[in-house]
Amino acid sequence: MQNEEEIKLIDKISELDYDLLLKRLHKDFRVNLADIIEKKDLFIKQKNLEKDIFLLNDLNHKLIKDLPEREIEYLGILLASILKNGKISYHFEILNLIAEKTIRKIIVNSKGEQTTLYGKNITKKMLQSSFFEFKKGQKVLVLNKYREVLGLGTSLFNYKDLKNLHEKKVIFKNMIDKGWYLRKGG
Amino acid sequence: MNPVELAQKFGYQQYMIKRYFEMFGRDETYDLLKANEKRLYHSFRINNNEINEDRLIIRLKEKGFKLKRVPNIVGAYQVIYQPFSLGSTTEYLQGYYFIQRLSSMLPPIILNPNGDELVLDMCAAPGGKTIHLSNIMNNNGNIIALEDDSRRIKSLISNLRRCRVKNVIVLKKDARTLKSINKKFDKILLDAPCTGEGLIIHDRSRKQSRSMKDIKIMSNIQKSLLNEGISYLKNGGILIYSTCSIAPEENEFVIDDVIKNHSIQIETIKSTFGSPGITRIFNRELDPELKKAIRLYPHKDGMEGFFICKMKKK
Numbered sequence: 116m117q118n119e120e121e122i123k124l125i126d127k128i129s130e131l132d133y134d135l136l137l138k139r140l141h142k143d144f145r146v147n148l149a150d151i152i153e154k155k156d157l158f159i160k161q162k163n164l165e166k167d168i169f170l171l172n173d174l175n176h177k178l179i180k181d182l183p184e185r186e187i188e189y190l191g192i193l194l195a196s197i198l199k200n201g202k203i204s205y206h207f208e209i210l211n212l213i214a215e216k217t218i219r220k221i222i223v224n225s226k227g228e229q230t231t232l233y234g235k236n237i238t239k240k241m242l243q244s245s246f247f248e249f250k251k252g253q254k255v256l257v258l259n260k261y262r263e264v265l266g267l268g269t270s271l272f273n274y275k276d277l278k279n280l281h282e283k284k285v286i287f288k289n290m291i292d293k294g295w296y297l298r299k300g301g
Numbered sequence: 302m303n304p305v306e307l308a309q310k311f312g313y314q315q316y317m318i319k320r321y322f323e324m325f326g327r328d329e330t331y332d333l334l335k336a337n338e339k340r341l342y343h344s345f346r347i348n349n350n351e352i353n354e355d356r357l358i359i360r361l362k363e364k365g366f367k368l369k370r371v372p373n374i375v376g377a378y379q380v381i382y383q384p385f386s387l388g389s390t391t392e393y394l395q396g397y398y399f400i401q402r403l404s405s406m407l408p409p410i411i412l413n414p415n416g417d418e419l420v421l422d423m424c425a426a427p428g429g430k431t432i433h434l435s436n437i438m439n440n441n442g443n444i445i446a447l448e449d450d451s452r453r454i455k456s457l458i459s460n461l462r463r464c465r466v467k468n469v470i471v472l473k474k475d476a477r478t479l480k481s482i483n484k485k486f487d488k489i490l491l492d493a494p495c496t497g498e499g500l501i502i503h504d505r506s507r508k509q510s511r512s513m514k515d516i517k518i519m520s521n522i523q524k525s526l527l528n529e530g531i532s533y534l535k536n537g538g539i540l541i542y543s544t545c546s547i548a549p550e551e552n553e554f555v556i557d558d559v560i561k562n563h564s565i566q567i568e569t570i571k572s573t574f575g576s577p578g579i580t581r582i583f584n585r586e587l588d589p590e591l592k593k594a595i596r597l598y599p600h601k602d603g604m605e606g607f608f609i610c611k612m613k614k615k
Contacts, residue, residue, distance in 0.1 A: 170467075172441075172467060172468060174441075174442065174443045174468070175443060175468070175470060178419075178443055178445075178470065178484070179470075181482065181483040181484045182445070182470065182472065182481075182482060182483075182484075183472070183474075183481035183482065186472045186473050186474050186481065187470060187471070187472055188454055188458065188471045188472065188473045189458045189461065189469075189470070189471040190469075190470040190471070191467060191468075191469075191470075192465075192467050193462060206462075207462065208462065208465070211465070228391060232391065232394060259391060263391070263395055265391070293391075293394040293395070293463075294394065296394055296459055296462075296463045297388070297389060297394070300455075300456070300459030300460075300462075300463065
């Protein structure tokens with residue numbers, strides 16, 4: 116059994132975890148992670164059975180070794196978490212980073228903006244435009260008129276089927292949204 | 302009116318008014334008490350790493366906010382009218398501004414860190430000053446932010462994330478024991494926990510809620526913090542000590558006691574705000590250099606009561 120002291124709580128991302136994030140981002144958003152972030156800048160912080168993926172600058176890298184690892188709560192930019200079941204959970208910071216690189220995004224009107232930030236789902240009436248012809252089950256970035264990321268949604272219908280739907284029909288399920296900062300951020 | 306009558310009229314504990322008489326004299330005490338009955342406007346500071354100031358102000362005005370720019374503090378605004386909570390706008394959630402008291406904006410400005418320096422924020426939550434330091438450093442360099450309270454750490458991290466700060470490492474740590482950190486710092490901000498006597502203008506309950514015993518307890522904590530902070534400051538490094546208390550025991554007395562044991566000089570603060578630090582009070586003669594510290598008062602500066610001292614390690 117590994118001695119508790121030998122377990123590194125913060126370490127460079129492994130090939131396996133990097134590959135997982137890379138493939139997931141490509142599948143969900145057709146974005147190549149390597150175009151945005153260098154692998155050497157990604158670090159993992161172990162948290163029970165979960166792992167948080169952080170993006171650090173060069174100075175942060177060097178500094179970590181001089182700090183008490185167990186007391187580090189947060190560092191750099193939190194991009195994503197690898198959950199106990201091996202799935203990736205995205206955080207707002209990575210959505211901000213990929214927003215310009217992906218076409219898998221929609222723009223909502225002001226009512227849609229408000230609704231999203233309240234943690235609610237988006238109806239057909241709130242959809243102002245889409246950058247692509249989404250399919251049922253696909254993830255989309257939800258943007259406002261200024262093209263700022265509000266959150267992440269999942270489409271409940273195919274784009275081509277929208278014309279047959281009632282205006283009040285929910286067409287995107289809210290996955291995460293920046294209203295979280297008020298509701299749960301503390 | 303005498304102290305007893307004034308205490309009764311304004312709802313303070315008598316000991317406080319007696320102390321104010323000694324600190325300010327009768328007339329100025331009356332001015333302070335009257336000013337504490339007024340309301341200060343809410344204020345915020347723009348996260349200029351994330352948005353252009355003019356663009357943000359246009360967006361907020363379109364939503365019905367009436368704003369007034371604060372002279373001499375870059376990116377600071379007072380909110381004259383808010384149609385709904387300033388903390389619930391899309392712009393807030395995008396991290397474009399931080400709601401903060403004006404006096405709290407001054408310590409990071411006075412510390413003025415560069416983008417290649419290592420900075421320690423000893424009591425960081427909820428993060429307004431940490432974010433401000435990061436803004437001044439253009440998100441470069443490194444800030445180590447300490448906080449010991451789990452609930453306050455949560456709000457600190459949430460605010461750092463919201464404002465898209467990149468150069469901060471948060472440690473859950475009591476800032477009185479820094480020995481596990483193998484670094485010395487170029488600059489340190491110690492915005493120390495205090496009894497909040499300067500915040501009566503926001504919290505009327507403070508008139509009755511704290512005793513001299515509380516001030517003494519807090520003063521001892523502040524001395525431990527300052528002592529530890531100075532020990533981890535590089536030679537030539539700068540430390541800013543601040544509190545939102547106007548009690549000399551939490552400010553000048555703390556510095557006067559601690560710097561005797563260190564090679565520290567008190568530096569002049571270039572500021573258009575504030576009155577000089579106190580050098581003689583309650584039968585005690587203090588280091589005359591303490592006059593270089595600044596004190597802010599509601600009746601003089603239109604801000605919360607606040608204290609700031611800039612120190613340099615020789």
